[in-house]
Amino acid sequence: MDTLRRARGGTSVIFAVHGAVTGTFAARVPWIADHVGTGAGGLGVALLMPGVGALLAMPLSGRLAHRYDLRSLTRVLILFWCAALVLPSLPTSLVVLCLVLIAYGATAGIADVAMNAQAVIIEERYGRSVMSSFHGFWSVGGLAGSAVAALAARAGLDARIHFLVTAAALAVVALAASARLLPHRPEPEIDAPPAFALPxxxxxxxxxxxxxxxxxxxxxxxxxxxxxxxxxxxxxxxxxxxxxxxxxxxxxxxxxxxxxxxxxxxxxxxxxxxxxxxxxxxxxxxxxxxxxxxxxxxxxxxxxxxxxxxxxxxxxxxxxxxxxxxxxxxxxxxxxxxxxxxxxxxxxxxxxxxxxxxxxxxxxxxxxxxxxxxxxxxxxxxxxx
Missing domain, CATH: 1.20.1250.20 (MFS general substrate transporter like domains)
Structure with missing residues (x-):
């Protein structure tokens, strides 16, 4: 039971880290728009791209979850998600911003699936509902990330520096938390799902x-x-x-x-x-x-x-x-x-x-x-x- 409690705590932190990256990015969107030099129309197009990236990447998640140990997969993907926070602060043109936001969204989507799969395993072992609390930690992470970002914006901090420091700090937290996750591989007799599968x-x-x-x-x-x-x-x-x-x-x-x-x-x-x-x-x-x-x-x-x-x-x-x-x-x-x-x-x-x-x-x-x-x-x- 101690192992299960540790896994629940580690997964809660992973959810909070995922939310913190999202909240950090969302609060600095005005800086990104100014940095790229785009107005409301161009920004609206750019902000569609993370969703497009997630939609393109998510059908691949099932194959990844079948092929790799879920603890290792979640660790790698949440670290990629932290690193992806740096990407939106770099472009100086709208086209490049759209491209990096597709990659940003794809990383968000597959990390989201992996951490929810980990949460499902923990809930099954508890034998009762615990999933809602994980998503509560995601909300807390989002609020914390946006609050820190608001302070950084008020102080006039360049988002490139802010995102780099935040990504590094969140990656350290995620790496420590991922050590507590439960290892899991599917039964060997179960065939792998298609590489790209619709619902x-x-x-x-x-x-x-x-x-x-x-x-x-x-x-x-x-x-x-x-x-x-x-x-x-x-x-x-x-x-x-x-x-x-x-x-x-x-x-x-x-x-x-x-x-x-x-x-x-x-x-x-x-x-x-x-x-x-x-x-x-x-x-x-x-x-x-x-x-x-x-x-x-x-x-x-x-x-x-x-x-x-x-x-x-x-x-x-x-x-x-x-x-x-x-x-x-x-x-x-x-x-x-x-x-x-x-x-x-x-x-x-x-x-x-x-x-x-x-x-x-x-x-x-x-x-x-x-x-x-x-x-x-x-x-x-x-x-x-």
Whole structure:
């Protein structure tokens, strides 16, 4: 049991490191845009590239997970992910930035699949839900990375130096944490999955639940501040606070999520989460004052927070190749995150931002109604020596 607890702690740190890289990059995007010399249009194109890279790389993850020991694979990929943080700070042209962001996103995607596969193994050995807490550590890492980046930006620190120092520090942390991970290789009699495989029919319904959750998450993170500023008409500082409320509520809900899942089960939890997220989104749509709208975004964040961890946990128990199933779900989720900002913006341009969040409300309702696809096979606890 001590080995399992150590593995859980090490995996939690790996998730936090992954989130910290993401948060660090996101907070320095304005510096990168200025360094490249591009406006909003060019930046919008560039920010699509990490999702494209992830979508291209993720179908390869199942083959990698089958071929290599998962502990070693996770260690190598999280170190590559830390190193990839340096890449976006280097280009001075939009074309080169787009190319390096494809590589950046590809590294993010395959590292994401590997660490979630490690989390699935740990959850199986615990015999109860622990996946939500891992994703909670990812959220904490993202918040910490963005906070440090905000301080670096305020101090006028060159992002090339900031990213290099941060990448080195996070790599050291990840290397130490990876020593605690569990070794794992698939059974030798199981054939290797295809080198490039799309989501299977069994995974697709689960992936669609992930699509709804990640789309709503992307809408909240990317558009909540704009909504408070443009629709409610409050100050930019208050609008920025909305993003923090949304993010913190997601992190807190993820840390509480495992207890809720243990008590209610995955299906009832997602139904409750869908109801909470839908109520929050509806408050946003109907609200006319700042405080209710911000609280609505917070409730929406808390509602969708536990869904993605549950989706990964369920996918990791499907079929002979959990890595392939995880990659399929992750690909759908990343794809949803990729298109969400553009779809929200397109609908807002044609109608209004309020109408965009009516669609978000419909997706959170669908997420709750589809909860039964997450009904798991019994989880078997593995005795520890």
């Amino acid at each position: 299977s029919r069994a995974v697709l319904p689960i992936g669609l639940v992930a699509l709804c959750a990640v789309f709503a998450e992307g809408a909240g993170l990317d558009w909540s501040a704009v909504y408070v500023r443009d629709v409610v008409g409050d100050a930019a500082s208050t609008a920025a606070l909305t993003v923090s409320v949304f993010s913190v509520s997601m992190a807190l809900a993820r840390f509480a999520g495992d207890r809720v899942i243990h008590r209610l089960g995955p299906v009832a939890t997602v139904r409750l989460a869908g109801a909470a997220a839908s109520a929050g989104a509806l408050i946003v749509v109907l609200g006319e004052r700042t405080v209710p709208v911000i609280l609505g975004f917070g409730l929406m964040g808390a509602g969708i927070a536990v869904v993605v961890p549950l989706v990964f946990a369920t996918a990791g128990r499907i079929g002979e190749h959990p890595g392939r199933s995880l990659a399929g779900v992750a690909g759908i989720a990343y794809g949803s995150g990729l298109v969400a900002p553009g779809i929200i913006g397109g609908i807002a341009h044609l109608t209004s931002l309020t109408v965009s969040f009516v669609m978000v409300t419909a997706l959170t309702v669908a997420m709750g109604l589809a909860a039964r696809v997450l009904r798991p096979a019994p989880v078997r606890a593995v005795p520890q020596e």
